[in-house]
Amino acid sequence: xxxxxxxxxxxxxxxxxxxxxxxxxxxxxxxxxxxxxxxxxxxxxxxxxxxxxxxxxxxxxxxxxxxxxxxxxxxxxxxxxxxxxxxxxxxxxxxxxxxxxxxxxxxxxxxxxxxxxxxxxxxxxxxxxxxxxxxxxxxxxxxxxxxxxxxxxxxxxxxxxxxxxxxxxxxxxxxxxxxxxxxxxxxxxxxxxxxx
Amino acid sequence: xxxxxxxxxxxxxxxxxxxxxxxxxxxxxxxxxxxxxxxxxxxxxxxxxxxxxxxxxxxxxxxxxxxxxxxxxxxxxxxxxxxxxxxxxxxxxxxxxxxxxxxxxxxxxxxxxxxxxxxxxxxxxxxxxxxxxxxxxxxxxxxxxxxxxxxxxxxxxxxxxxxxxxxxxxxxxxxxxxxxxxxxxxxxxxxxxxxxxxxxxxxxxxxxxxxxxxxxxxxxxxxxxxxxxxxx
Numbered sequence: 034x035x036x037x038x039x040x041x042x043x044x045x046x047x048x049x050x051x052x053x054x055x056x057x058x059x060x061x062x063x064x065x066x067x068x069x070x071x072x073x074x075x076x077x078x079x080x081x082x083x084x085x086x087x088x089x090x091x092x093x094x095x096x097x098x099x100x101x102x103x104x105x106x107x108x109x110x111x112x113x114x115x116x117x118x119x120x121x122x123x124x125x126x127x128x129x130x131x132x133x134x135x136x137x138x139x140x141x142x143x144x145x146x147x148x149x150x151x152x153x154x155x156x157x158x159x160x161x162x163x164x165x166x167x168x169x170x171x172x173x174x175x176x177x178x179x180x181x182x183x184x185x186x187x188x189x190x191x192x193x194x195x196x197x198x199x200x201x202x203x204x205x206x207x208x209x210x211x212x213x214x215x216x217x218x219x220x221x222x223x224x225x226x227x228x229x
Numbered sequence: 230x231x232x233x234x235x236x237x238x239x240x241x242x243x244x245x246x247x248x249x250x251x252x253x254x255x256x257x258x259x260x261x262x263x264x265x266x267x268x269x270x271x272x273x274x275x276x277x278x279x280x281x282x283x284x285x286x287x288x289x290x291x292x293x294x295x296x297x298x299x300x301x302x303x304x305x306x307x308x309x310x311x312x313x314x315x316x317x318x319x320x321x322x323x324x325x326x327x328x329x330x331x332x333x334x335x336x337x338x339x340x341x342x343x344x345x346x347x348x349x350x351x352x353x354x355x356x357x358x359x360x361x362x363x364x365x366x367x368x369x370x371x372x373x374x375x376x377x378x379x380x381x382x383x384x385x386x387x388x389x390x391x392x393x394x395x396x397x398x399x400x401x402x403x404x405x406x407x408x409x410x411x412x413x414x415x416x417x418x419x420x421x422x423x424x425x426x427x428x429x430x431x432x433x434x435x436x437x438x439x440x441x442x443x444x445x446x447x448x449x450x451x452x453x454x455x456x457x458x459x460x461x
Contacts, residue, residue, distance in 0.1 A: 191243040193242055
């Protein structure tokens, strides 16, 4: 023991205290999420970014309200806050999906930038026209070397589907991954009840 | 799918769909395209005999309602394709070919029967079991009577895009687990955006002992709860 032992003990106390403190702030953060569940489908949680829906903005108090699950965050902003995807803070529709890049400034959360979610878009080269599909369907899935997936609920699939299509309802997609072809290079074509 | 259908491409339906339509007594037209002898030996109950060879001359037999669900079957899938093109070509948008023909029907364990087939098509449209009329649905949505609960069964993120005023949101796939949130003493009126998930919800609720109905129509709702209903 002796001196060395005591130093170790003191260090240990600090470490334990440190663990305890970080743990308690960890709980506070768990209570107030920084990312809303729907956002997690495409985005990783990030300490420096709040992802949720736009709940309001005050031009007088210079605060933005963002709703993330059950929690509401208040974030300060000013003329330096960059706005992406909207013409003005007052033009953002309520409940629109937004992301705010945050930093701490004078003990307050400050918005470095706010981006409004752009409309989801499938790139043109990933879209297949119905007449192209008709040619493939005529060929058959084997000869054409593709898999056709109907993403609608089973009820809709049962009453009308494109020849060769299998049914994986979009809401149950995650637990049916094994129905997809093993060869990952195989062309996968999805369709639903969309009108695009 | 709508684009595919509109272009007049071949559409199939499953034996499961036919089975359910027969069980639920859903109005539809079922056509046996095979030779009279084969059909007489065994056919699916309720089928009308229209020979594939003669179908191009049978236009007048088909119902006035071009939205009528029509299922064509032969011995296999492909033998019904030419007939499909004829019938679809007359504008019957809900025509389909029974996938796998009568063979697949039988292989799935479904019954067939023998004897003479009818040769005249009779089609009387009737609502699906549990379907509420658009008029009554509108009335309930406007007045929100205390003995009814309007249930929005779309996914949560769809529901946040627009929900009827006074409605409660439980996605169809979560209903079973969240039955405790649904009052037993009220009639539940389910809706989604097309009627499909609402019908699924109706069956779950009915099986769980609830009094329920569903809206079988397209329903568009904006952020403020303003809505528009259209039947297909």
